[in-house]
Amino acid sequence: MNDLGKKLTKMAFEDLKADYLLVVRQEHGDLAPAFISKDEDVGEVRFDAPYQLVTVLSRIYPHIPTGKIAIVSRKCDELAINELTKRGILDEKRIVKIGLACDGHTADKCRCPDPKPSKVDIGEPVKGIPEDPLVAKLMKMTLEDRLKYWVRQFKKCNKCFGCTANCPVCFCENQCVLGERTLVSEKSIPPGLAFHLVRSFHMSDKCIECGECERACPGDIPLLALRRMVHADMKEMYKFVPGDPKTVSPLLTTLEGEVMEDEHNVC
Amino acid sequence: MTEFNPTILAFCCNWCSYAGADLAGVSRLQMPPNVHVIRVMCSASVKPEYVFKALSEGIDGVLVLGCHIGDCHYLTGNHRTAKRFPLAQKILNDVGIDERRLKLDWVSAAEGEKFQTVITDFVSQIKQLGPNPLREVRF
Amino acid sequence: MPRIGVFICHCGHNIASTVDVEKVAEFAKTLPNVVVAAHNMYSCSEEGLGAIRKSIEENKLDRVIVAACTPRTHEPLFRRNCERAGVNKYLFEFVNIREHVSWIHAKEPEAATEKAKMLVAMGVAKAALLEPQEESESSVIPVAVIIGGGISGLAAMSALVSQGIETHLIEKEKQLGGILKDIAVIGPEMKNTKELLDKMIKEIKCSPKAHFHLSSRMTDMQGFVGNFEVTITGDDKCSEKVKAGAIIVAIGGREWTPKGEFGFGKIPGIITQLELEKRLAKGDVPDNAVFIQCVGSRIPGRDFCSRFCCNASIKNALRIIEAKPNAQVTILHRDIMSYGTTAERVYRDAAEKGVRFMRYGLDSLPKIEKHGDGLSVEVFDETLDDVIGMSVDTIVLAVPMVPIENVKDVATQLKVPVDKLGFFLEAHVKLRPIEFATEGVFICGTARWPSQVSECIAQGLGAAAKASIPIREGKVKIEPITTSCNIGKCIACGNCVAACPYQAIEIIETDGKRHAFVTEAKCKGCGNCVAACNNDAMQQKGFTTTQLSAMIDALVKNAMEASQ
Amino acid sequence: MKEKVVVVGGGIAGIQAALDLGDMGFEVHLVEKTPSIGGHMAQLDKTFPTNDCSLCILSPKMIMCADHANITIHTYSEIESISGKFPKFKVKIKEKARYIDLSRCTGCGDCAVKCPVKVPSEYEEGLAKRKAIYIPFPQAVPRKVTIDAANCRMITQKKCGVCKKVCQAGAIDFDQKDKFVDIDASAIVIATGFEMMDMSQVPQFGYGVCKDVVTSLQFERILSASGPTGGHLVRPSDGTEPKNLAFIQCVGSRDAKTHVYCSSVCCMYATKESILAGEHAPNIKTTIFYMDMRAVGKNFQEFVIRAKRNYGVRYVQSRPAKVQPAKEGKGAFVSYEQKGSGGDVASEEFDMVVLCPALVPSASSAQLSQSIGLKLDPDGFLATPDFQNPVDSNMKGIIVCGFSSTPMDIPDSVTQASSAAARVADLISGGAC
DSSP, rough: OOHHHHHHHHHHHHHSSSSSSEEEEEEEEEEEEEEEEEEEEEEEEEOOOOOHHHHHHHHGGOOSSSSSSSEOOOOHHHHHHHHHHHHOOOOOOGGEEEBOOOOOHHHHHEEEHOOOOOSOBBBBOOOOOOSEEEHHHHHOOOOHHHHHHHHHTTTTTTOOOOHTTTOTOOOOGGGGGGGGGTOOOOSSOOHHHHHHHHHHHHTTTTOOOOHHHHHHHHTOOHHHHHHHHHHHHHHHHHHHOOOOOOOOOOSOTTHHHHHHHHHHHHH | OOOOOEEEEEEEEEETTHHHHHHHHTTTTTOOOOOOEEEOOGGOOHHHHHHHHHHHOOOOOEEEEEOOTOOOTTTTTTHHHHHHHHHHHHHHHEEEEGGGGGGEEEEEETTEEEEEHHHHHHHHHHHHHOGGGTTTTOO | OOOOOEEEOOOTHHHHSOOOHHHHHHHHHSSTEEEEEEEESTSSHHHHHHHHHHHHHHHTHHHHHHEESHHHHHHHHHHHEEETTSGGGGGEEEEEOOIIIIITTTOOOOHHHHHHHHHHHHHHHHTTTTOOOOOOOEESEEEEEOOOHHHHHHHHHHHHHHOEEEEEOOSSSSSSSGGGGGEETTTTTTTTTTHHHHHHHHHTSSTTTEEEEEEEEEEEEEETTTEEEEEEEEHHHHHHHEEESSEEEEEOEOOOOOHHHHHHHHTTTTEEEHHHHHHTTOEEEESSSEEEOOOOOOOOBOOOOSHHHHHHHHHHHHHHHHHHOOEEEEESSSSSOOOSHHHHHHHHHHTTTOOOEEETEEEEOOOOOOEEEEEEEEEETTTTTEEEEEEEEEEOOOEEEOOTHHHHHHHHHHHOOTTTTBBBBSSSSTEEEEETSSEEEEEOOOGTOOHHHHHHHHHHHHHHHHHHHHHHHEEEEEOOOEEEETTTTOOOOOOHHHHHHHOEEEEEETTTTEEOOOOETTTOOOHHHHHOOOTTTTEEEEHHHHHHHHHHHHHHHHHHHHOO | OOOOHHHHHEEEHHHHHHHHHHHHHHHHHHEEESSSSSSGGGSSEETTTTTEEEEHHHHHHHHHHHHHHHEEEOOOOOEEEEEEEEEEEEEEEEEEEOOTTTOOOOHHHHOOOOOOEEHHHHHHHTEEEEEEOOOTTTTTTOOOOOOOGGHHHHHHHHHOOHHHHHHHOOOOOOOOOOOEEEESSEEEOOOOOOOOEEEEGGGGGGGTTTTEEEEHHHHHHHSSSSSTTOOOOOOTOOOOOOSSEEEEEEEEOOOSOOOOOSSSSHHHHHHHHHHHHHSSTTTTTTEEEEEEOOSSSTTTTHHHHHHHHHHHOEEEEEOOOOEEOOOOSEEEEEOOOOOOOOOOOEEEEEEEEEEEOOOOOOOOHHHHHHOOOBBBBBBBSSOOOOOEEEEESSTTTTTEGGGTSOOHHHHHHHHHHHHHHHHHHHHHTTTTO
């Protein structure tokens, strides 16, 4: 067990009184998630997880009926957890977060605007990248060029579903509509634009911009940029930011919000 | 080169906009023949997925017509419609499809004339924009 | 494989004069699953329907498409026809090529024909995926609620209780009778109001089925035909809930208050019709009077005619003359609306008895001035082509009847529409004048449109007949356009629950799996949940995502082929 | 055991009454004297103020009647006698011989094609011919042929019989006799409607003298797509499109010499027909001569304004004194008093003149009043003395609705039909006390 491992186990099982700990560790030269209980050897823990631990959490969560789970969570993990608990997929009482501030390298890799979790337990907070240069570039383009750009990108899509499989807030598991011909007409691979438009819409009130989809994409389609553009739209139109623990998705509320419902009942 | 003759899809809700379309018919209000109406019970039952599907398969424009806010036969049904489609427009814009190819509007059962105007304006709008670029794109 | 039959209607010239129906039929034959395609003169005529039934049998059809007019009027007819031929009526698909094609593209026959083809293709694509449905039945609570205790509401109530139907009447005032309370004599028939009301109310009250809620208002309405729940709140703030099978709206109207027209409010002696009614009822009769018709109506911005004001003025003119034979009475009008038999006779009678009728135009309004302790009126008589002056002590403004102030609230509670003037909008102005599009809710009296008393009574009785139908039947059928959840696809995200305007959906758990569940009786079939569902788990009967997607695909396919 | 109700008259009022009573669970017998239900509404091209296609909205209701489990339709039938009193009426219905086996007739119309006898069509108001064996109009219910005995050569002269030869269904039966049906009815609803006045009472308007002077109902047929001119607006004299058109209101009505009352619907249908004329012939100049423009219903004023604004219809408040032939028997001169000119009389030439005659109670109501003692009002309409129940006649259990009780438009007739249904139910259930 390395020092980080010792530090984490103590934090999880002694300070936070958790029953389980979810971390990333090195196993025979590979990075792998480890889900350990008290007294288990956590092994060579690493903090530079190459994927969202939350994704792992949301997949195993249904199989862990009871107990408190401690998870090493970066800013993006934290938002993902908020989004999932808000939607009743995780029970916030059963999740304890160990805040990890990403280092400069990770922040750059993710074009992350704000790598600092609400509560820092490990790591030294660094400044984020104020704006996504790619988004800025795309928004400056003419419609024609932007479409050309995306078509070029999407032609690389081979419908491997890496983007959905690795997404922490894609909780539809294997029920994703994108897999069916109903709404995304099944032409040859790559799929038509609908695939990406529909996904953008479905992610519009969930995506927490971890960039996992982009990293998982074998075609290196800059999906994060697209997410961020939609994200900006949501913010502009409805002042809504996914990952906020309280506010409900504007797509589910009436125009005047619940107030109007009440008025309706009394008038 | 023949004149561009757009193909347009419209979703009309059974209670207001479809009735408005009928009224336009009964009143013999003439309009361009490019719009094909699918009747749904409420504009709120129109999945944005349909719009994305239609546009990415080459339809030149999509109209979603519902009751005026407050008139919805299903109380607040069209409130969600009013939330979904502006976002769908933005998403289209983000990938480089002109958001004016999707239009959301309200037509009441008594507004035959308005239906005529909405259709006429939208068709000329789409004619201006030209064919849906995705018609040519083969994935 | 589905076996689809397509039937294109000429509708006389209505469709065939623009759309090449033969071409469309030929085209239909080429579409997938289409076994037969035909065209006939009037599909809705007995012959047309017979032909369709014959074809269903001969070709063993299991799906039927009619391309004709609008489903909003003719769908039930063709569905029943399918049923008669042994095809489930929900395996019928309607394509509208009249209202949506021939009538609106009259000058472009080719384009219209092409569009008709596309719409048929879309219809065929959907039809292939249609599934048989059964109407589910729901019971009807044998109780009626009437909102409004005026003459219309009372007429409706008398008819309902006479049939032995439990009826609750809600009246906002502490006394029944509505606007008639202030009117002693009803025109044009010259009936005594008090006698009429007393008799009616006495008759109603002797029925044990009659329940009155005076000084009360409806404060909420939930549910659907057969199973409404109306919340009645009294001025004393305590409320009770009444379950009912049908609801009749009879909230009436009010007299429009002049905004200083002809010096109303400034010059004494200028009163409204209702004020005059009150005075006459008290025996306070003017020595001479001028009635001015159409004050605040039939003018730009308020175009409508209030229907009964002419008769009211004539009636009161006669009452004045009868009380004071020497009284000078003049009616300044823009058209005397004494339509029908009695009213026209009373009009003649008034003229013979010395009531003076003079026509004025909007461009030459009567001029009124204070004149000593009386009033002087100057008016240009179109017939005599000259200005006439007269001095009187009373000027009566015949103002229109307009909807009550809170009509919008009532409309919202009942989820029914009002027109731009605020009068309730019936289901169809010609053939469904006392029904709403909303099943189980009916309309009568001046809340629909200003009417004579006898007309209000007729409407009240009529509304009662309509309301009694589901109650006598004891059940209503629920149209299968409701939604349901495909448990396999549902991941219990709760989007549908949040989107449903009727709180008809909840998340439940069956053998370990959490999923959405729709209470069919509460579902109105808006399909809001369908659009809210990211997983395509929510499906609406008759509008499934596969069906609508197939329509889109059909349009795309044919559009692309056409453009090639 | 369902109570039986007989509805007399198969116009829109009778149809609606039958439908409501049927839905209420009564066994309804709908009696119509012509070969098809539908009444005058079936003749109309459009309906005001929405300009809905009349048959399009009527025909579903007609067919609903035919399909209704609780409704039996007796067309080409008359009330032979009514005896007894509420709630035990004995109604004898005479099903006139139509010389057709309805169970066999498919309504194919081959017989009508071959029939050599042409007579003026009632449905087309005499503007077109029909055969002696005929189906009155395409949407007729039932859609079966009828032989009118008075004009059939086989029946009158025992020669011809072509129809029998061509009928593959073998539906022609020249030996058919009138059939009588007895019904023990608990109540009777009378909806016998109206007919046009006898035009010979108003010779001053040139009807029958000038070819181009027609009645409003004839004009309605001329406007109708399924009408005698195939929906082309042309005048009878020379088949050309009229350039200017006049409507004369209150012909024979609001007139002490003929009919005192107001027919209630003419102002609006004239406005409607003028709008339709404008749609057929965009440059047509239409003038409506009226006494009072009685546009009192929902959106009626707006309708009149639309006629003025969008179709340039000219409304002249004056009552024409006479209509005289113009040269070559085409068009006509209308002379009327000009307002605001000290009563000068103007004479104006029109290509075509449409008369809006008084609509009078149908002859059947007079017969009924004689045979069973129903009271008539001074204008000859069926009297409804009980103000509290405006559809009750003077005889308990006999209810009247629609135009037969007083002039009214379609929505009012439909409403009254429902009121009638309510009254039937009330009386049969015994009333409130």
